[in-house]
Amino acid sequence: MTDTTPNTTAPLTAPVASLTAGLLLGVLTNLAQGWLPGAWNQIANSGAVWATVAFAVGAALVGRCRLPTLAAAGLCVEIGLVAGYYGYAVLARHDDLVSLLGWPVIWTAIACVAGPLFAVAAAWWRRGRTVWHRSAGLGALAGVFGAEGVHYAAVLHYPAQAWACAAVALAVPLLAARGERMRTLAVGAALTLLAYVAVFLPLTYL
Numbered sequence: 001m002t003d004t005t006p007n008t009t010a011p012l013t014a015p016v017a018s019l020t021a022g023l024l025l026g027v028l029t030n031l032a033q034g035w036l037p038g039a040w041n042q043i044a045n046s047g048a049v050w051a052t053v054a055f056a057v058g059a060a061l062v063g064r065c066r067l068p069t070l071a072a073a074g075l076c077v078e079i080g081l082v083a084g085y086y087g088y089a090v091l092a093r094h095d096d097l098v099s100l101l102g103w104p105v106i107w108t109a110i111a112c113v114a115g116p117l118f119a120v121a122a123a124w125w126r127r128g129r130t131v132w133h134r135s136a137g138l139g140a141l142a143g144v145f146g147a148e149g150v151h152y153a154a155v156l157h158y159p160a161q162a163w164a165c166a167a168v169a170l171a172v173p174l175l176a177a178r179g180e181r182m183r184t185l186a187v188g189a190a191l192t193l194l195a196y197v198a199v200f201l202p203l204t205y206l
Helices: 013-035 040-044 046-062 067-091 102-127 132-157 159-176 183-205
Strands: none
Touching: 013 046, 013 067, 013 132, 040 132, 040 159, 046 067, 046 102, 046 132, 067 102, 102 132, 132 159, 132 183, 159 183
16 A cells, blocks of 8 residues: 555656656656767667656655546556657657567567566555555565566676666665665565566577
8 A cells, every 4th residue: 555645746747757757757768778888889779767767756756646638647657668668769760660669569568567567666655554555666666677687697697787787776775665674675685586487588599
């Protein structure tokens, strides 16, 4: 359960603003791939970084709108990220739409789950009524970075990027868990395994 307050934001305002922000950030992540050196360009549009955007939207909106609106905003920002990233690739970089088509569909499907999930996770972290809700909310963010770190290490063989993700996965509960650090670390570790097996591992075979 999440402690909510009366709706103070128009139901469409947050999703529309989130979609707009997602479009802009999607373009930015595409550009950042050209700015960052070597394998670090993988970080620009990583799944964990995009999940953090939905988490940030949820954290910003909790208490300002009801949970369904907050979840819709998380969905919209992730859809915007996908559309902005691939839209810029086609319109500005002139990438072949047909060759790209499979990945936008895959990432849109993932966005439909990850967007609401991480937005609600942020609400649980900020306003969860039990320590387990708060730990699970923050542990979800730690877990996705942990899973991406495993992917960098085991599949892509990028040790520096793997260590960077591992550092974030540890830092999130240690810095933001508000006295529930060990519980959140445990939840994050469990969700690292779950996210890797359920999401990252299947993606390696596509």
